[in-house]
Amino acid sequence: MKLLRIDTAKRTWKFEEMGAYAGLGGRALTSRIVNTEVPADSHPLSGENKLVIAPGILTGTLAANSGRISVGAKSPLTGGIKESNSGGLVSQKLAKLGIGGVVLEGKPAADAPFMIVKIDKDGVSITDAPGDVLTDNYAYAAALDAQFGGKACVALAGPAACQCLKASTIQFTDPEGRPARSAGRGGLGAVMGSKKVKAIVFDDKGAPGVEYADKEAFKAASKKWVDILRNHPVTSQGLPTYGTAVLVNVLNEAGGLPTKNFRFGSFEHAADISGEKMHEVITARGGKTTEGCHPGCIIQCSQCYLDAKGQYLTSGFEYETLWAMGAATLIHDLDIIAQMDRVCDEKGIDTIEMGNTIAVAMEGGLIPWGDGPAALALLKKVGTADPMGRIIGNGVVFTGDALGVDRLPVVKNQSMPAYDPRAVKGVGVTYATSPMGADHTAGYAVAQNILKVGGDIPPHGKQGQVEVSKALQIATAAVDSAGFCLFVAFAVLDSAEALDVVADMLTARFGQKFTVADILGLGEAVLKDELAFNARAGFTKKDDNLPRWMREALPPHNVVWDFTEDELQGAKVG
């Protein structure tokens, strides 16, 4: 594996040995590089920030569900370190090209043109970006496809990223060539945009592929791995049938579905935006109810959603999006929400941040509660010349500040996902203490609190929440470093041998003995890098809590947020 460094100011590039970064991949690599090389007090849009794109250490192998890509930088949204994770084809292509990480460095002059970076087995070529860089993503991806050939696999800075907005994503093309997969959170698209990189095209034709120290041993372990995933009800039945949208009804029942900007824990129209409803609509219109975000996925939680005329509308249409565009805003028209998801992919904006932002815009009186067409129109302004688009595209806090709204559901400036932390306290601890800001994927205690996977911790009490969040934060950091999809965790949590099997795959891949302790040690090391960066950036325990108004009781269970600052510190790796 080599590291590819690209100087965006000079448009030069070089391959380097991994050196001190050897053995790292995914989030472990992005966070280590950012913590080592980016000054913590630099501006996220300055030439001192670096954008790191890294496949996991198992990516490119036969291991099922190991094709996720990690993107890291100092976050324009949180001001702290960020790793954002996506599906798509990029990760496996990078791994097969023998590239452990791509590092975008420097910054071109303000009036320099945007560029397209193409990476293939012969190296890198950099050309001026064609056309209008504020073109919507599907059309721009199609143009790149025409230029670079059959389903060009790209990482795309969409219109929002090119305007350096804080909610901007990096969109990755999926197996169908659609830019529907997002490194969504933390505004990392803006870092790519600030470096004037419109797109990176990845071509692994003729690439050597991944080597194994012991291929037979890998195959054997890999088969066990598939069995573990296929034997767990969540990864073999729940997710493949309804996708993540299965959670709408589950959370609504639990009183933890944040409704009307986190005022209520249940939504009277939840059924209209549920996984069951989505499954019915997709089936009736002839769409696909299951789809994987990368080759080798055996969970297939994604889908292909058609409009009423049977035309493709969107995919990668997740629970988080349904909730954010739906319950959070009181919109409950599935087709409108699907269009909003598509617009988010077109503009390259995070659906979680955008749903919360629309709720805040409703809070501020800009548009009425529950008004889907108005919300859709607002989203369409992002990435255009309309200054309102620059407000909305900068997310919850920015929009709240623009409109004078003080009820902002954020931690470290990043807005909360689809689980009310008062009613699902384990994930609340994760929101509060993760170096990422409010992030459900950083320590998904919804498993133990609600789904009763990996344990049973009652969601309303404080008991056990800090401990489970900490353990999950460590495990998740390891999962994100391996290149695994987070959903493997459901099976891992309920399987006594799963981590041993992962260790066996690592041993067979690298020829050096890995243990379960090594895997967890890797997770801890990732968090230490991240916490160290954030401390140097000025974060303190004051930043590790939920907003004061979360002390307000949440119906229907009238639960409140009642952790002290010091209690929460227990969830951090020390």
Added chain:
Amino acid sequence: MKLLRIDTAKRTWKFEEMGAYAGLGGRALTSRIVNTEVPADSHPLSGENKLVIAPGILTGTLAANSGRISVGAKSPLTGGIKESNSGGLVSQKLAKLGIGGVVLEGKPAADAPFMIVKIDKDGVSITDAPGDVLTDNYAYAAALDAQFGGKACVALAGPAACQCLKASTIQFTDPEGRPARSAGRGGLGAVMGSKKVKAIVFDDKGAPGVEYADKEAFKAASKKWVDILRNHPVTSQGLPTYGTAVLVNVLNEAGGLPTKNFRFGSFEHAADISGEKMHEVITARGGKTTEGCHPGCIIQCSQCYLDAKGQYLTSGFEYETLWAMGAATLIHDLDIIAQMDRVCDEKGIDTIEMGNTIAVAMEGGLIPWGDGPAALALLKKVGTADPMGRIIGNGVVFTGDALGVDRLPVVKNQSMPAYDPRAVKGVGVTYATSPMGADHTAGYAVAQNILKVGGDIPPHGKQGQVEVSKALQIATAAVDSAGFCLFVAFAVLDSAEALDVVADMLTARFGQKFTVADILGLGEAVLKDELAFNARAGFTKKDDNLPRWMREALPPHNVVWDFTEDELQGAKVG
């Protein structure tokens, strides 16, 4: 003295004894109340924030230049504690009414109407605000005047404040009834606006006035005080002749006039925006070159600026404004800059923050460098329905974030005033370490660095800067608590007996012995309150520094910012 608490949610009010706050006034009172009563982690626009308006402890007496008003709250701009200081008539009227401080508490519902609060000798009356609250300030003040009678003395939440924007001021009417005096910095207008208080009308008819423990002794000390001010060249000649604008040429010569968003220390067109030029224009058009911001001012640094047709255009047109709208943006048309000053008073936005914001908008390519008409048009959008106005009116960081600009001249999110901190390092230390954020008035070491008043400390070296900033921060906090205009400091710094005379006035006013040590002790106590609040709000020494790009050399002297984090901590009262 009594404390007047107004519950803006219930529209009720009550007078209280000063109690634990007895003996405090001005900034000492505002900062003590905010530190004691406002949760440091509350949202600045929430009902938990309080807006405190307090006359100084010598305000309302015969003491020359003691009529300044202090306004305090948790700042929407910095997120820390803030005291902002203004001239106008309010302070003396409050003192004569026997009111030591007005505290606006709570917060009405989002759809509640704005209110007018009238304070007179009989108490308080609260009525709905007439007309459109987004009306420009001069017209709104005139309407209030018509409603409440002859030159109604008001504190006004302008259009920007009613939209809760972070650069919004509270405008106070001057002796001519014009809303030309600003509590400008820190966005305190937004706190007033969030509480739906459009204006406070102050009427001291029939008020008892201020009492003296020993009036004859006060008169004697007060006469000495006038002599001290009249004998210093800055307060008797420099400021009365050219106003603060005298500094344009001085700083330009010193290479410390921040030009083109702090790229250069001198401006080729400085003469066009100088005090000398302004004096010439005002004289030619028959305006007034001297004017006081409150009765009892003997410095008279203000002016009345007429347009080319001889019509009143603006007043309170300061050095800071000339620089911010001029050198910072490369605009050098004095009439355009005067119009920009007027628009800032009309909308209720801080001229320092706005000049820097326009420079950042130019940096981001929104309008061309030096384009006065475009800048004026941009300012006019503030406080209107145009979303661009909400961006601009939220100041430098917000506008930078909207436009993807990373060169932001701020400390604690508040933009820097008219002295490049690399070329005037003493004031740079104040910018970095004041609990207020970048603020020249918090410790004006320009005196020792450039004007050679109160000492001679070479401006480019590090020697002596931390010490002088600390001493000035303490003295300034005392000045702001007494109700004095900061400019008395020039005379005080060069007079061995001045502080004794102030102590004598305090003794004669209150009948309890004051010493110079007591005065400085008061200043220290103010800073301790402010630093304690900020620490609880999550500020650390990481926040006490200038942006990284200030390490870039500043022409013409090629000076850089080279203080370490730990060196800077020496300027803080500990």
